[in-house]
């Protein structure tokens with residue numbers, strides 16, 4: 001694999017000293033070689049994956065490669081002097097014969113606060129929303145490393161805007177069904193989403209949590225934090241959780257810019273959910289074998305001003321299918337510009 005930093009080490013300003021055309025050709029070659037090593041490109045035809053591959057190909061233009069080269073060069077004075085920045089993986093790899101590194105080498109200088117990819121592309125720089133090194137937590141001494149790829153850059157790659165669709169409602173109200181129908185509807189439009197479902201997350205990340213007030217709050221807090229990372233990655237993140245307490249939901253809402261948190265209230269009467277009883281839990285709760293079940297002997301606080309309210313029947317009394325509910329949310333997202341990188 002050709003490494004951009006290798007080319008730079010041969011003489012300072014090597015790439016810059018080339019004519020623009022030569023530099024572009026040179027970078028294009030690096031790009032092609034590096035991108036060609038990505039296994040995803042070799043996959044058999046899959047419409048969505050192919051679209052994404054093409055997008056990645058577009059994004060890794062010569063300008064971007066050059067920008068990365070410049071950033072790598074910046075680091076050549078410190079501990080990264082012997083590191084090669086591989087354009088395709090973005091990973092740091094060590095060269096076979098590393099240059100001597102000072103024992104007191106410090107981490108590389110912080111990346112510029114304004115995303116350099118955007119500067120290089122001539123677009124208006126957008127501040128990277130990631131915390132800067134100044135955000136070191138004085139208590140835990142944990143410090144964030146700052147990505148050189150901002151949320152905006154990722155959104156350009158995906159041609160969409162990240163956001164969170166938060167489905168809340170009683171057990172059996174259709175949260176998971178609608179979330180997965182929406183996931184499918186979005187994929188059909190070439191948009192990347194991901195479902196964070198209560199049952200699934202509780203089977204892994206949150207398997208140590210039960211259904212006490214505190215555990216539900218912690219469940220929601222963690223999923224909110226995970227969702228925040230997904231949104232930062234540009235993904236349309238679909239959360240399906242009972243999330244029965246307004247305070248917990250609103251705390252998550254407050255973690256996102258206005259407009260990026262879309263609360264969908266599954267306004268399905270308890271009687272309907274209980275009649276569905278897809279998991280048999282209402283029956284257990286009614287018989288007293290399951291304690292603290294939401295809607296039976298545990299509270300559910302409905303949203304006061306949700307962005308979207310889903311009811312089981314429309315104004316004419318016709319039952320609404322989950323796919324129709326999903327389409328309604330998809331239309332909402334499209335109208336608000338989440339299906340393009342630039343938005344409305």
Ligand SMILES: Nc1ncnc2c1ncn2[C@@H]1O[C@H](COP(=O)(O)OS(=O)(=O)O)[C@@H](OP(=O)(O)O)[C@H]1O
Pocket residue numbers: 170171172176198199202211215216217219220240241242243244279281291292293294298
């Ligand atoms: N006591 C009690 N109350 C409510 N729900 C219970 C309970 N015990 C188990 N389950 C099952 O757990 C699923 C809800 O998990 P959530 O993570 O969405 O709950 S919460 O948001 O933390 O309240 C929920 O899934 P859904 O039916 O999909 O909502 C139930 O299957």
Ligand SMILES: Nc1ncnc2c1ncn2[C@@H]1O[C@H](COP(=O)(O)OP(=O)(O)O)[C@@H](O)[C@H]1O
Pocket residue numbers: 169170171172173174175176177178240276278312319320321322325
């Ligand atoms: N719009 C709908 N109309 C009729 N039945 C539905 C609808 N949405 C979901 N269901 C059914 O209701 C049951 C519970 O749905 P589910 O998505 O598991 O709810 P939740 O995730 O809120 O617990 C399932 O059997 C599902 O097929």
